[in-house]
Amino acid sequence: xNKQTLGTTNAAGAADNKPxxxxxxxxxxxxxxxxxxxxxxxxxxSNFVTAYYVPDxxxxxxxxxxxxxxxxxxxxxxxxxxxxxxGRVFDAVTDPLVGSLSDRCRSKDGxxxxxxxxxxxxxxxxxxxxxWSPVNSVSWLNAAFLFVMMMLFYLFMTMYCTPFNALIxxxxxxxxxxxSISTTISFTYIAGMAIAYTAPTLWGIFQDTFGLNRVxxxxxxxxxxxxxxxxxxxxxxxxxxxxxxxxxxxSQSTALKSLKATFRNKDFRLFxxxxxxxFLGITxxxxxxxxxxxxxxxxxxxxxxxFFVAMTALSVLFYPLVMKLTPKYGKKKLILIAFCIFTVAFxxxxxxxxxxxxxxxxxxxxxxxxxxxxxxxxxxxxxxxxADIAQYDEMQTKExxxxxxxxxRTFAMKMGQAVAMIVVASLAIVKRETGLGYRLTAVVAALAxxxxxxxxxxxxxxxxYAGIIK
Numbered sequence: 001x002n003k004q005t006l007g008t009t010n011a012a013g014a015a016d017n018k019p020x021x022x023x024x025x026x027x028x029x030x031x032x033x034x035x036x037x038x039x040x041x042x043x044x045x046s047n048f049v050t051a052y053y054v055p056d057x058x059x060x061x062x063x064x065x066x067x068x069x070x071x072x073x074x075x076x077x078x079x080x081x082x083x084x085x086x087g088r089v090f091d092a093v094t095d096p097l098v099g100s101l102s103d104r105c106r107s108k109d110g111x112x113x114x115x116x117x118x119x120x121x122x123x124x125x126x127x128x129x130x131x132w133s134p135v136n137s138v139s140w141l142n143a144a145f146l147f148v149m150m151m152l153f154y155l156f157m158t159m160y161c162t163p164f165n166a167l168i169x170x171x172x173x174x175x176x177x178x179x180s181i182s183t184t185i186s187f188t189y190i191a192g193m194a195i196a197y198t199a200p201t202l203w204g205i206f207q208d209t210f211g212l213n214r215v216x217x218x219x220x221x222x223x224x225x226x227x228x229x230x231x232x233x234x235x236x237x238x239x240x241x242x243x244x245x246x247x248x249x250x251s252q253s254t255a256l257k258s259l260k261a262t263f264r265n266k267d268f269r270l271f272x273x274x275x276x277x278x279f280l281g282i283t284x285x286x287x288x289x290x291x292x293x294x295x296x297x298x299x300x301x302x303x304x305x306x307f308f309v310a311m312t313a314l315s316v317l318f319y320p321l322v323m324k325l326t327p328k329y330g331k332k333k334l335i336l337i338a339f340c341i342f343t344v345a346f347x348x349x350x351x352x353x354x355x356x357x358x359x360x361x362x363x364x365x366x367x368x369x370x371x372x373x374x375x376x377x378x379x380x381x382x383x384x385x386x387a388d389i390a391q392y393d394e395m396q397t398k399e400x401x402x403x404x405x406x407x408x409r410t411f412a413m414k415m416g417q418a419v420a421m422i423v424v425a426s427l428a429i430v431k432r433e434t435g436l437g438y439r440l441t442a443v444v445a446a447l448a449x450x451x452x453x454x455x456x457x458x459x460x461x462x463x464x465y466a467g468i469i470k
Contacts, residue, residue, distance in 0.1 A: 021244045023171050028184050030239040031171065034116065035185040037232030038161055039192025041127045044222055044229075045153060046283065046417065047196060050425055051290045052131060052218065053080045053146070058294045059301070063214035067133045068143040072426070081425030083147045088418025091154030092411045095162055096259045099407025102163045103258060110242030112163035112170075117237045119159035124230030126153035128223050136215075158410065160233060165406035169387035170246045178387050179380075183323060186379035190312050195225065197308035200290075200301045258404045261397065267460050268389050268405065272412040274456040275382065278339070279416025280423075281448030282378070285346060287424045288441040295438055296353040297360040307364045314372035315379065322376050331381045331388075332461040338377035339453030345370040346446035350439045382409075385459075392467040416448075 023031070055064040069079050077085070098115065105111040130149040133142040168181055199221050206217040263269055293304040325334060348370055352363055390405040423444055427437040 022174075023177060023181070023245060025180075027240060028181055031167070031181065031236045032184040032188040033232045034160075034164055034236040036188035036192040037120075037229040037235070038123070038157065038164070039189040040196050040229035040232070041123060041192075041226060042157060043193040043196030044127055044199065044225060045130055045150075046421075047193075047286055047289070048199060048218075048222075049084065049130065049150075050080060050287055050421070050428065054078065054425060054428055056291060056295055056428070062301070065136070065215065066138045067135070068146065069138060069140065077422060078425045078428075079143050080146075081422040083143065083150060084421035084425065085418050086147070087150040087154050088414045088421060090151055091158055092414040092418065094155055094158045095407040095411040095414065096404060098158050098162045099166070099404040099410075100258050102166060102407075103404055108243075110246060112167050113237055113240070113242045115163040116160050116233070119156045120230055120233035120237065122152065123156035123160055123233065124226045126150075126156055127226045127229070128219075131219055131222050154414070158407075162407045162410055164236070165383070165386075165410065167242070167246070168383060168406070169390045178384055179323065179326070182380050182384040182387070183319060185383070186376075187316065187319070190315060190375070190379055192229070194309050194312040195228075197305050199225065199305075201305045204302055259408070261399075262393075262404045262408050265389060265393055267464060268386075268393075268408070270455060270459045271382075271385060271389065272408060274452045274459070275409060275412040276416040277448045277452035277455065278378070279413045280420050281342065281346065281416075281445040281452065283417040283420035284423055284441050284445040284448070285349065287420060288428070288438055291428065291438045292349060292352055292442070293364065297364055298353065299360055299364070303361065303364065307368055310365060311368040311372055311375065314368055315375035318373050318376035319380065322380055326381065330461050330465075331385050332456070332459055334377050335381055335385075335456060336453055338374040339449045339456070341374035342371065342378075343446050343449040343453075345374065346442050346449065350442035350446070352439075352442075388464050388468060392464050395467060 051059060052064070053068050054070065055066070060066075072078055073082065102111055102115055105114060107114045109117075126149055130146065130153055133139075134145055135142050168185075169178065171177070171181060199218070202221045202225075203214070203217040206212050206220055207214060210217075212220065263272075289308065290301060290304050293299050293307065294301050297303075322334065345367060349367060352367070353360065355363060358366070386405055386409050393405070424441050427440045427444075
């Protein structure tokens, strides 16, 4: 690969003779460690906030107290469901605003890095404080505190993630480099989630070794992991000099004008619609994972760590195959296959604990095997699809709005996650003693994947490829 490329084109379509460096493999890993950081922080909240604030009977018996009012407050929506849902809506609304501000930023350090640098520490602090309720009993004050912390969490996550994602097509202007970035950040994304899933095992160790009660052990583990995540957020900030790699000029469009222009792209609209439904399904599954283990399979909560690590390790084994098949079959076909695989895996999840002829732990490992190929595909390809669309749009409009494209994609992700958090928090209380509500969450996840796949069928990959591959 050439170390430098001359004669790049700026956002206005004019030639820019400034030499632009190509990312080395080492720099790609530095960039990807930022993904590890925000993945770890996001996974701590999304995977454990429901189990922490709406514990099932097994978790309460293990010593988990109640901090916020339980039960439905209206239309079957719980306090936590309302808080997380509002948080995600707020988060989604801020995405296009941050995306536009980033596209228009004129800092000497570039358009993206300044936002990432400013958001890193508050992002980590908000993650920690989400689990530090001020009152050690059921209280509406705890609910209010949780609401504020989650709003701040989502705000600073957006301030970091939207500019971070916008750098993907800007740093990877070639298909090979872009796929390399997408694959590497997919690995660190899954690694961050896997580390987060070790939390139950870690807080068990803290309880047994140091004699901490359950809540103090959880808070200690979450604080340590959040500090690690925050440190990783700073790695791309201090190791990548944005203007050495990116020559795109600040956008001139306002947030509203840029958002409208972004959604004029029909293929992007189809992708976003499919993505919203996908994230509804996968977040429902991930959020309820601990319940599947403890309530449906009747296993210790620490087994959720083993299952997720196994699922992650297996998915990584599929990465080379995904990279090999993508040039031959295209991203669209592989993503559609992944939707089908997830549908089967989620239907199987709804049956966990009912197959008495299969040991419970074996049922869990079968789920890992079923889901792993789809995890690999969705871990790598959707980000690359957005990069393709953003590059195609820039070539058509002569304006670089990568920040807005990724903001809109993040908006889709968070809208899907918002609905998922409400779904899980609300269904979790349905016949909790039999686990019916948890089975219903898996059914919802399966239906979401079917719908997402049907929408993505209409995505015109051939047109996009024809426009960007010369």
